[in-house]
Amino acid sequence: MPVIMYREAIRDALAEEMRRDPRVFVMGEDVAIYGGAYSATQGLLKEFGEERVRDTAISEMAITGAAVGAAMAGMRPVAEIMYVDFMTLAMDQFVNQAAKNRYMFGGKTTVPMVLRTEGGAGRCIAAHHSQSLEAWFVHAPGIFVVMPSTPYDAKGLLKTCIRDDNPILFIEHKMLYNNKGEVPGEEYLIPLGKAALRREGTDVTIVSYSRMALRAEEAAKQLAAEGISAEVIDLRTLKPLDIDCILESVKKTGRLVLASEAYKDGNFVCDVAMKVTESAFDDLDAPIERVCAANVPVPMSPVLEDEAIPRADKIVAAAKRTLGKA
Amino acid sequence: MGKVKEVKRKRAQAPAKDAGVSAEVKLGMLRRMMEIRAFEDKVFELLGRNILQGASHVYAGQEAVAVGACSAISDKDFITSTHRGHGHCLALGADLKLMMAELCGKATGYCKGRGGSMHIADVSKRNLGATGIVGGNIPVGTGAALACKMQGKGSVVLCFFGDGASNEGTFHESLNMAGKWRLPVVYVCENNLYGMSVAFSRACAVDDVCGRARGYNMPGTKVDGQKVLEVRAAVLEMVERARRGEGPALVECMTYRYRGHSRSDPRIYRTKEEEAYWHGRDPIKLFKADLLAEGVLTEKAFEALQGEVDQSLAAAEKFAIEDSPYPNPSELHDDVYVGWVEGPKGLVRLK
């Protein structure tokens, strides 16, 4: 199977969908000539031209709102917001104009748009370029939130998102773009709402997504070396959520660790924990543990950034706590 | 694109561009510009060697704007800065050592290493800060001007931003508010022809930023941003006007960033010829030539000045890289709130 990078997987998904459907187009800051701040739209301008690959002004609100309007009027836009931190400027257009559209108009409209963005820490670029803001969007009814961790998932999920009729926030991770992975040459789609079981285990379940899913796997390896068998679930899509996959695993292990790169307070995984206690309280043998980012703006200094963002060893420690081995 | 249009300022009698600027002040301005250049060249080098982490948006090429504009205000005024903020910070007289330490993420830096390049500020100099959000400082500068007006002490605000930022909603909402409320703020647009890879001419519906001022009932002028005294004169005129209570203004300074937007930027969106044209209009060279011609400066004095600048920069590099510690991770939660701090179960009130 061909091995490609995460950013190439994104680009290939975009190119394939643009070839397949003339309604699909790409717009955003520096997506055309530059090929995207993280090179995920490289080469699209050459193949599809300026009409379908549009460099925009630095205007996040208009980019997002224009995607909403274009989608309502029959196109299938894939707009890019360079950093999820800049979604703050696009908030009304996405969570009011896009998310609530179909419901408020009596189910008579659709907003088939994808907003691609990226988030996460790891580059020492501080508080306005390192956040994980997925919880804000999971909170809003009417939009889906997708956060792939591998090239395979990135491609298969992005293609699905472009074909889906809902407004979707597709959040990539800045530290994953150069990661390589196997991606089939032939077409495939990954359904929304289907988690990936990354590793089977019997003692504790670790649920995560995006870059933290890789750290969860690292943690599981370290735990294995200490004789602890961890099951690792990569959610891939936060909304819709594959709650059944989590519940099944918890039934088996009785212990749950949730790992996220977002701030601890109001973290999306708190909601996952609530759902698990609602449905599987009796299966739990220990309190659920969460491993999240510190409740501080992500600091620039490498030592502080490293302290603020969950590391594999913190996931290991949390898993051990659920087993009473702290 | 490229050539700067000749600027006509609406003045009964345009004062000579160096009117009232003493030789001493001019030499001080030259020194600041040289400091910024040396600092930025060093930053670029350290980034390339991976000694500096993170991203730095380098100011080299634009020195005349920050230095000229900041020379037009006093120490009771404010500035707000941008992601390309090292020049603004240094133009107000920041210490090279503390700047470099901040960029290195060291505890001794201006922001204790938490902000780095994109959030650099010497707050004691009434610099209300750089921001990672393009256009994010424009409402903040406007609000600071509102405070200045309400407090009635004659303070004004210089609000820096780029050509690209003028396409953000924050720009338009802020200028409208300032125009209506006659706030004492001078918006200084640094038009370096690009917002990242996108030429202003490809992104904006109109040809210049200064023309947008008209829609918000304030004067807009365009100046050669490579000529430090022209920037100073234009900004000074608007600062004095604002101080007299006559409201806001916009000054668009035509300039050029020498480096790529980031270290990895291959600059495929602009030509070598265009870069050469602007290097030929280097703000330091132009000012130096003027000062030599005037007799304010000699080649020898210039070399001595360069030597001093290089020395202070070497000292800053040593201070930041060798002598300064990283912050202690145990201080991670400090300063998020006033009066409250994170405890094991959530926020607790500080005693």
Ligand SMILES: Cc1ncc(C[n+]2csc(CCOP(=O)(O)OP(=O)(O)O)c2C)c(N)n1
């Ligand atoms: C709200 C927001 N959008 C996009 C970016 C990414 N970005 C950083 S600098 C930049 C270009 C800004 O252009 P301009 O305002 O002209 O300033 P310059 O960089 O040219 O000094 C962009 C798009 C950002 N930091 N913030």
Ligand SMILES: [Mg+2]
């Ligand atoms: Mg610019």
